[in-house]
Amino acid sequence: MSVIPFYGAEHPELFAIERAAMDRPGLVVDRLNELLPRGIVLDVGAGDGFTAERLTRQDRTVVAVEPASGMIDRARPLTWVQADAEELPFGDGAFQGAYATWAYFFSRGFDPALGIAELHRTVRSGGPLLIAENLGGDEFCALASSDISADATFWARRGFRPEIIETEFAFETTEDALRLLTFYFGDVGPNPPTRLSYRVGLFVGRSRGPN
Ligand SMILES: C[S@@+](CC[C@H](N)C(=O)[O-])C[C@H]1O[C@@H](n2cnc3c(N)ncnc32)[C@H](O)[C@@H]1O
Structure with missing residues (x-):
C-alpha cells in the first residue's frame, strides 16, 4: 500500500473545519x-499534527509521521518526519507506544498489514498500539451511502480489543456543517444539523516487538 491521497493537503481550511468539529x-484525545506512556511515542498519518500537539507533554515527545507534504503544519511545535506507515525510518523498539487516528489503517478496502508490522517492529515489546477509526452506527456515518466504518472483526483477529467512545461531530456554524457534509456526502439540504452523534472505535493492542 502506498500513500492514500487525502483532501486536506489541497484544502487545509476545510480540513480545519473537520478537525475542529x-x-x-476531545474524548478521543483524552483517552489516548x-x-x-511517557517517553517517545509515534503518531502515524499525523495529518496536520492536531492530535500530536495535544498529546505532547513535558514527559512525552510525539514524533509525527506524515507522508503528504501539504498536510504537514510546521507551525506546530512537533518533530515531523515525512514517511509512509509501511516503511518507517526508525530502529527496532525506538518508541514506547504508537497511535494512528483516522489515518491509513482503514480496515475496509485497504490492507494495513505492512503498516501494522512496522508498528510492532518500531514499538518496544508490550508498548501500546492504539488505532482510532469510525465505528459506525451513528448519525455521522448514516449520511454516507457506503460503509465508512472500521471492520471491528479485522482488529479483533489481530488481538486489538475495541473501546467505544461516544462523542459527536459539532460544527460552529450551519455554514461549516454545509461545507463539510456536502463535500463528503453530496446534497444534505440547505440546513444540515450542526451536531451529529459520532462513535469512535479505539482499537487497543500491544506491541509484540520486532520479530
Ligand atoms: C483522515 S487524515 C487523519 C489525520 C490525523 N491522523 C488526524 O487525526 O487528524 C489521514 C492521514 O493519513 C495520511 N496517509 C495517507 N497514506 C498514508 C500512509 N501510507 N502512511 C501514513 N499516513 C498516510 C494522509 O496524508 C492524511 O494526513
Whole structure:
C-alpha cells in the first residue's frame, strides 16, 4: 500500500473545519492521553499534527509521521518526519507506544498489514498500539451511502480489543456543517444539523516487538 491521497493537503481550511468539529468534546484525545506512556511515542498519518500537539507533554515527545507534504503544519511545535506507515525510518523498539487516528489503517478496502508490522517492529515489546477509526452506527456515518466504518472483526483477529467512545461531530456554524457534509456526502439540504452523534472505535493492542 502506498500513500492514500487525502483532501486536506489541497484544502487545509476545510480540513480545519473537520478537525475542529469531529470529536468536539476531545474524548478521543483524552483517552489516548490516558493510555499512552511517557517517553517517545509515534503518531502515524499525523495529518496536520492536531492530535500530536495535544498529546505532547513535558514527559512525552510525539514524533509525527506524515507522508503528504501539504498536510504537514510546521507551525506546530512537533518533530515531523515525512514517511509512509509501511516503511518507517526508525530502529527496532525506538518508541514506547504508537497511535494512528483516522489515518491509513482503514480496515475496509485497504490492507494495513505492512503498516501494522512496522508498528510492532518500531514499538518496544508490550508498548501500546492504539488505532482510532469510525465505528459506525451513528448519525455521522448514516449520511454516507457506503460503509465508512472500521471492520471491528479485522482488529479483533489481530488481538486489538475495541473501546467505544461516544462523542459527536459539532460544527460552529450551519455554514461549516454545509461545507463539510456536502463535500463528503453530496446534497444534505440547505440546513444540515450542526451536531451529529459520532462513535469512535479505539482499537487497543500491544506491541509484540520486532520479530
Ligand atoms: C483522515 S487524515 C487523519 C489525520 C490525523 N491522523 C488526524 O487525526 O487528524 C489521514 C492521514 O493519513 C495520511 N496517509 C495517507 N497514506 C498514508 C500512509 N501510507 N502512511 C501514513 N499516513 C498516510 C494522509 O496524508 C492524511 O494526513
